[in-house]
Amino acid sequence: MPAPSSLRLALITSASLALLAGCGSSSDSGSDGSASKGSTSSSAIPVVASTNVYGDIVEQIGGGKVDVTSIISDPAQDPHSYEANTQNQLALSKAKVVIENGGGYDDFIDRMLKSGDSSAEVINAVKVSGKTAPEGGELNEHVWYDFPTVGKLADRIAAALAKAAPDDAATFTKNAAAFKAKLKPLETKEAQIKTDHGGEAVAITEPVPLYLTEASGLVNKTPEEFSEAIEEGNDVSPKTLQDTLALFTGKQVQALVYNEQTSGPQTEKVEQAARTAGIPVVPVTETLPKGKDYLGWMTANVDALASALDK
Structure with a gap:
């Protein structure tokens, strides 16, 4: 799919980041309406997700112990053509954990991470899935529609959050288990459709x-x-x-x-x-x-x- 333009990334300078830092928190809202949800403590783990799909999953596992910025959250926005901006870059520079889809879907995340100063742990959902392109074909990168992959991702997110906040590791593990349990009825529904149709x-x-x-x-x-x-x-x-x-x-x-x-x-x-x-x-x-x-x-x-x- 077409890669978003990197022109804006090339224009990001340390001066613009400093200006944004002085204007307030990047977790409030991005240019497309991205935002953190819920109330979090000042010690919450800063997390950036490429879309609100992954942002929501992180919030269900991290609860009030994470401060999540979802870069793309507008249902009218085509993620394939998203153009990153300086607010996104600033959020990534502060993040301890980053969740991207991968597989060419949200390459703007990798470009921003390379152009900035980030030490965040990056979780790539396609890599977590283990899925590869079929012989002679293309990879279907839309792995959030695959429930077994989302279950694996929940465990991977819990591990990354535990690394960032070891004292809360048991909470993250428990929340991931609860989330995965709620995925099971969806797989059961799929199996029923398969039986019927x-x-x-x-x-x-x-x-x-x-x-x-x-x-x-x-x-x-x-x-x-x-x-x-x-x-x-x-x-x-x-x-x-x-x-x-x-x-x-x-x-x-x-x-x-x-x-x-x-x-x-x-x-x-x-x-x-x-x-x-x-x-x-x-x-x-x-x-x-x-x-x-x-x-x-x-x-x-x-x-x-x-x-x-x-x-």
């Missing part, structure tokens, strides 16, 4: 939900050229668009799982074709919707998928 075909607009649909036993029938072009922000060829639309006019799929965070004219045509054909549309996003936590968000996603297939 395994082998059924679905379409997507981007690879975002594929870990969820694959764990649910569903088969993605979308032309790869379509989903790749949409993810990369490129135009879809007329033939590929025609082949994709035929999935709905020909009733070849049972549902469309639609990334509403990066919609455009071509994905809107696909959504309209599904609705016209009476095929259910399941909207998904890449960051947490307002007012949701990770577990509530994913529960709603799995339930929406099951409901669509049951129609």
